[in-house]
Amino acid sequence: MTSVQENRIKIITFIILLGTSLFALADIVLDLKEDVPFTHLVHEAALWLFSMVGAFYQFRIIKWQNHEMRSYQKRIHDLDQLNANLKKEQENFEKKISHLSNEFLNHIDEQFNKWTFSRGEKEIALLLIKGLSMKEIADIRGSNENTVRQQASQIYKKSSLGGRMELSAFFLDDLLALSKLPQ
Structure with a gap:
């Protein structure tokens, strides 16, 4: 499973938990207007509380992952920049070495001619x-x-x-x- 798919599942889970929480809260409000047993209200309040905690927890995970992803992308960008700089330095070094090598070979050839x-x-x-x-x-x-x-x-x-x-x-x-x- 890719990270995009995992992220979608987390967002869907968050939406489901938030939706469940809102429906549970609405049901509690409606049940308060009617004469329902106290245990029923406690069960619905527990459902509301657990779904809110789950939604909050899922939201925090998504937020943390987005932060990590941005940090990871910045590191990749920095490494790409460093890689480009190193490649440029390597090319400059290779040009310089090639030039010096040619000069040295010319010097050797001059001596061989002498x-x-x-x-x-x-x-x-x-x-x-x-x-x-x-x-x-x-x-x-x-x-x-x-x-x-x-x-x-x-x-x-x-x-x-x-x-x-x-x-x-x-x-x-x-x-x-x-x-x-x-x-």
Whole structure:
């Protein structure tokens, strides 16, 4: 059962209880004009009282649920707004990271050109910097692992670096030099 259906049932129950209460009150007023036994009046007064209490209670439930629904809708609106703001921040962050990444890749490519790397050596050097193994690089390039090792040796020779760690550190040092170190 949906909340709309439940709310309708509560409203209908309230109307029935209120109607019963009003009819009981009208019957009491009419019975007071006639000579009816006191016990009959007590029964009708009890019916009137219980139906009024039930109607009041049902009214309070409906009012409380409406308040909760408005509060819930406000929270949803606030969360939607927060989500939209976070999405915008994420897009801005991704644009900034993409821009910085492209700048850094351009910087790496400039350095590779200074070292006179071939196109293949540039690809292998980037994969080495990313931390891929010789076997992974060979698989990606569709070549033999020994060929990749020979090209890696050429890369280290042309760059005058001692190996993969020094190659990665060369560019990491550039990044760290641009950033402020914690005090």
